[in-house]
Amino acid sequence: MIQSSMSALRPLRTLLFGEHYSLTRFCSGFVSRMRYINRLKENDAACLSALQNGHIFLFHRLIPLLQCSDPETFRPIALTYSEVQSVLHKCGSDGSLLKESILIGCSEQNHAQFCLDVGELDPAAIAQNCKGTFMDLRKAFFLLEGAEAPLVAKAQALLQWHQINRFCGATGQLTQRNQAGSQRACSSSSIVYYPKMSPVVIVLVSDGKRCLLGRQSSFPRGLYSALAGFCDMGETLEEALRREVAEEVGLEVQNIIYSSSQHWPFPHSSFMLACHATVSPAHSQLNVDHLELEDARWFTEEEITCALQVKAPPWRDHRPAVWLPPKHAVAHRLIMEWREQQHSQDTE
């Protein structure tokens, strides 16, 4: 039984304002949740207390535990501390694993949210006890709704980061995590490690009437996406974007406009920085580097509209139709923004 949000507020209020808080000062909004999370990262005891009042999402060797909420949609299972304790005991664990939980956020009902990898236990027994199923993130990510997909992706990325950063790169000594799991410190030097994402620029280039999409040979047949590339050390967003477009298709872009960003967990944590950019029609001749891309081409608004109708990969015919990244991907958002802009131009 998940407690009422009022009782969950207690750790949050106490932590923010100490034992003597006044309700008038208390704001249960976004600001207080962000400050609460920040405090938990800095205060191990408070984090341990929040864990006992929080919600925990289970993983098994980086694979999330989900529940089917309707045929097409899955949800992560938010378990309370005592529920996880009971499941661990039923699966032969003494429950000490719980303190390995990692802080991932705070729900709008003010429950601190954690993830825990139970990789050493039997996944079938865990799944049965929780009435859920472990599903690989590459599939689960596109079946999760709303804010739950990024939360599950963040949890998996943090669990993976801890698994591959157990030793200090400079001294070779073990690193120790804090209770929240927001950092690891070398046990013999003063080096502190923080979870990292790799910055990636992704850009939809337009020549005013068409947009430019490309595909790598590793992409599923028929899938085209916006051009993307990892930022090199020391580069600005704009420099990386100009370099990547020049490298991949031989164009020099102008008018770079920031759109949005996204944490993209595949294959490792990329921090997608999405932009629009333009080239003049007179300078839109592509010169594709086929070492980087299998293909790149200009698409008219009509072709984009057709490609957006193509749901699943059309394996029926020998030459698959063009299809586009799903709505969870920031490339999809860029394409939709470009299309809306074309519509508004057409109606002007």
Ligand SMILES: NC(=O)c1ccc[n+]([C@@H]2O[C@H](COP(=O)([O-])OP(=O)(O)OC[C@H]3O[C@@H](n4cnc5c(N)ncnc54)[C@H](O)[C@@H]3O)[C@@H](O)[C@H]2O)c1
């Ligand atoms: N969410 C989306 O809509 C979307 C769309 C397209 C690509 N992406 C992601 O963007 C990322 C970059 O795309 P790309 O493959 O075209 O990149 P890219 O054009 O830079 O080419 C990949 C090359 O970058 C180098 N590289 C790999 N990891 C790196 C790192 N962490 N830092 C610096 N260089 C690295 C390697 O040499 C690799 O071969 C990929 O992870 C891809 O999954 C996301």
Ligand SMILES: [Mg+2]
């Ligand atoms: Mg690229």
